[in-house]
Amino acid sequence: MPEPPGRFQFARHVMTNQIAIGLGLVILGLLGLDWYLADGTGTLFLVRKGAELIEWMAFWR
Template sequence: MTNKIAIGIALVVLGLLAIDVFLFDWSNTLFLLKKTADMIEWMAFWR
C-alpha cells in the first residue's frame, strides 16, 4: 500500500466519522462498536 492510498483511505474514514457526528450524533458508530464487541465476545466463547 502506498502512502497516497493510505492517506486516501484515512480521509474517507475520517469523512464518514464526521458525517456520523454531525448528522447522526454518533449513533451509527456506537452501533458498530457494540456489535463488534459482541462479535469479539462470541468468538472468544468458541475459542
C-alpha cells in the same frame, strides 16, 4: 516464468502511503458526517456490534 494459476501474487497489489492516507481520510470523513448528522449513533452501533463479535469469537477460541 509465470506463477501457476491459483497462487497468490502479493507483489502486484500494494498498499501505498497515498492509498492508506486516502482511506484514512475517507473513514474519518464518514465518522465526522455520522457525528454531525446523527450524533454518532451509527458509530456507536458499529462499536457495540464489534464488541459482541469479539466476545463471540473469544467464546469459540
